[in-house]
Amino acid sequence: MVSYAGKLVLAPMVRAGELPTRLLALKYGADLVWSPEIIDKKLIKCERQVNDKLGCVDYVKADASSPVFRTCPSLERGKIIFQIGTATPSLALEAALKVVQDVDGIDINAGCPKHFSVHSGMGAALLKTPDTLCAILTALVDKVGKPYQKPISVKIRLLETKETTLQLVKRLCETGISHLTVHCRTTPMRNRERPIRDYIKQIYEICQDHDVTLIMNGGIQSKSHFEELLRDLELPREIGGMMADCAEQNPTAFHDVPLDWYDVARKYVTIAHAYDNHVGNTKYMLSRIVPGKSKFYQYFARCKTTQEIEHVLKLLGPDGNPLGDPLLFIQGCREQEKLAK
Ligand code: FNR
Structure with a gap:
């Protein structure tokens, strides 16, 4: 089973996180790469096709001009985590079972603040419906994680207070997930705002009690910046880092010396x-x-x-x-x- 501990990873990014970006990030040092969020119903409608010409596996929807998801097993195997957008345990399960053979972990998006996600109960809306979020994760842990030996994880944002965030983290850890990513901003906060990392250590301690590894996300600019953050905040090296914005601008940002x-x-x-x-x-x-x-x-x-x-x-x-x-x-x-x- 893939471990997330201490890894520096490419964030899930709609549009930006397609195959070429992921391959470039892997070539320049990303330990793991996330797929862009793909909505459960969309994936369920896809057909799986082996693309011999490119050496890829495609998930194709009849009316789409390009594959909904393309992975290159020879380069991504062992390193690709698939993110699902969902609000329903049964649909999340169906989507995960469809793709599980071609990916190394299943992640649930519980942090997207966009209207498209939240108006249908997905993304950051799940932070306000923890019973649903936990039901999704429990279903995935029992019916995908355990039988297929693939880690189940969730990516959340901070809630308004430290106490409510820590309570939520504890509940999520109790579902049996293997990994948690915390975007260190609250739902209303925009990406240009400074992340809140004041109690990431307490989040880490709860994760540790439950054998869950933690990835910290938000405002990481490069590999050296991530290492500096761990040092300054006196955080253990087991905590991983996830980069979005800066890796979108430069997918080689995982390297000691990123390219121009x-x-x-x-x-x-x-x-x-x-x-x-x-x-x-x-x-x-x-x-x-x-x-x-x-x-x-x-x-x-x-x-x-x-x-x-x-x-x-x-x-x-x-x-x-x-x-x-x-x-x-x-x-x-x-x-x-x-x-x-
Ligand atoms: C994102 N983000 C995001 N998050 C997620 O869980 N699923 C997704 O599909 C996307 N899509 C996406 C697209 C683009 C272009 C960006 C810039 C961001 C949010 C992202 O993963 C991350 O949580 C935030 O951007 C904060 O990290 P940074 O940018 O501060 O490193």
């Missing part, structure tokens, strides 16, 4: 191309990786295919400034397109 944005962009696009990533998703990730003030930012937005993006990247000099004229190349592509019509 132009090297990250090149490596990211090479992987995205190799694994046939949806071009819209590749462009989204580049919009996060490439600084807005860089000249290159305006170029890739005009590309229509991953091959075009790859070519434009070849016109990028070693320091991130263009060597050739990417705009001329892009204009040429559009003219060829018109002629072909």
Whole structure:
């Protein structure tokens, strides 16, 4: 069974946490990677397909232009945790059973503050319905965790007070989960706000009493920053760290020496191309990786295919400034397109 103790991991991130980001993070030192949250009903409707051409396993929905979930077993096996968005034990169970053979752990999202999640009782809404959350976790522990020997975990936010948070943590630990991730902000807090880490040690102690490992999330900027936090807060090394925002901007942030944005962009696009990533998703990730003030930012937005993006990247000099004229190349592509019509 995969252990989360002391690991530095890639957070679950809708849009940003697709296969190319996860593979780049793993290559540059992430110990584990989370899938983006996938809603139980959506996964249940998918068909599992072995993709021999790419060496991947795809979960495909009939009306979708790209797989709902794609994993590459040769590179992700032993390291991929699948996150489910749910508000119903039976649906969570059905979704988990569908995917369990291809992943190394099942995580429940109990922290998403977005309207889409909370209005249907999912994400952070589960923090207000702990009976439902515990029923989901108990069902998963009994019917997925134990028979398949895969860890069940949950990702929560802090409640309004230390006391209520510690009470909740205790209840969650009693369900038999193996791991807990705490996003050290309350539901109304935004990502730019400073995380509250004042009582993470007490959360850790409750987890320890129940043999549950703990991952701390919120505001971690890099591997060295995480190590600094453990030292400053006098926390044991068994506590893991999870990075979202900074790993979205730079998936190599897990490495001792993260790469510069132009090297990250090149490596990211090479992987995205190799694994046939949806071009819209590749462009989204580049919009996060490439600084807005860089000249290159305006170029890739005009590309229509991953091959075009790859070519434009070849016109990028070693320091991130263009060597050739990417705009001329892009204009040429559009003219060829018109002629072909
Ligand atoms: C997120 N977050 C998130 N959380 C979650 O449990 N499931 C998800 O699918 C997502 N999706 C997501 C997408 C994007 C683009 C971002 C930036 C964030 C929240 C994330 O996992 C994390 O808890 C917070 O971002 C706080 O960590 P950082 O950003 O301070 O490291």
